Amino acid sequence: xxxxxxxxxxxxxxxxxxxxxxxxxxxxxxxxxxxxxxxxxxxxxxxxxxxxxxxxxxxxxxxxxxxxxxxxxxxxxxxxxxxxxxxxxxxxxxxxxxxxxxxxxxxxxxxxxx
Amino acid sequence: xxxxxxxxxxxxxxxxxxxxxxxxxxxxxxxxxxxxxxxxxxxxxxxxxxxxxxxxxxxxxxxxxxxxxxxxxxxxxxxxxxxxxxxxxxxxxxxxxxxxxxxxxxxxxxxxx
Numbered sequence: 006x007x008x009x010x011x012x013x014x015x016x017x018x019x020x021x022x023x024x025x026x027x028x029x030x031x032x033x034x035x036x037x038x039x040x041x042x043x044x045x046x047x048x049x050x051x052x053x054x055x056x057x058x059x060x061x062x063x064x065x066x067x068x069x070x071x072x073x074x075x076x077x078x079x080x081x082x083x084x085x086x087x088x089x090x091x092x093x094x095x096x097x098x099x100x101x102x103x104x105x106x107x108x109x110x111x112x113x114x115x116x117x118x119x
Numbered sequence: 120x121x122x123x124x125x126x127x128x129x130x131x132x133x134x135x136x137x138x139x140x141x142x143x144x145x146x147x148x149x150x151x152x153x154x155x156x157x158x159x160x161x162x163x164x165x166x167x168x169x170x171x172x173x174x175x176x177x178x179x180x181x182x183x184x185x186x187x188x189x190x191x192x193x194x195x196x197x198x199x200x201x202x203x204x205x206x207x208x209x210x211x212x213x214x215x216x217x218x219x220x221x222x223x224x225x226x227x228x229x230x231x232x
Binding site for chain 2: 039
């Protein structure tokens with residue numbers, strides 16, 4: 006099955022700096038890559054997603070890039086704010102027989118210091 | 120639309136008991152997936168139901184089971200609880216059979232003593 010690796014596991018940045026979280030996947034059939042933000046005690050919230058026919062997607066301060074050849078994708082957060090502090094999860098899925106199953110990375114605890 | 124809801128939100132059980140968790144998807148969503156979240160193992164897929172049929176199953180023992188009703192509401196059941204079953208159980212709903220985007224509920228936190 007699919008294996009998603011996520012790095013780093015913890016990330017501390019100063020307010021206003023950028024943060025980058027990287028994930029790799031193993032199954033070339035994976036074609037959908039969402040990112041979730043989970044604040045303490047809350048549900049995972051979808052913040053951005055990308056499909057394999059797109060190399061980059063941006064939504065205000067958040068962007069995701071995908072390199073299908075290298076099988077990696079990254080989350081970029083610019084102008085970080087204290088409210089960006091949370092655990093971020095990357096995930097992958099495919100439209101094959103495992104549609105409906107998300108394979109998650111282990112998460113990145115992002116701390117933004119004011 | 121209202122989001123995904125789960126009941127109960129918190130549950131304390133003892134070893135050997137069984138538990139049933141409930142998930143109501145976003146209105147119109149026909150797919151419900153269940154995940155177990157623990158500090159040690161992260162987010163792991165349990166199973167997915169679509170139109171009352173189980174379509175995918177993760178690598179969990181048979182003690183973990185589920186079902187889906189005609190209104191798309193889903194339940195998962197864990198029998199013969201073990202200490203290691205203590206976790207946050209999340210369900211997520213998806214719009215159609217081919218839409219990938221999943222929206223999560225708040226979860227049920229299960230503590231097994």
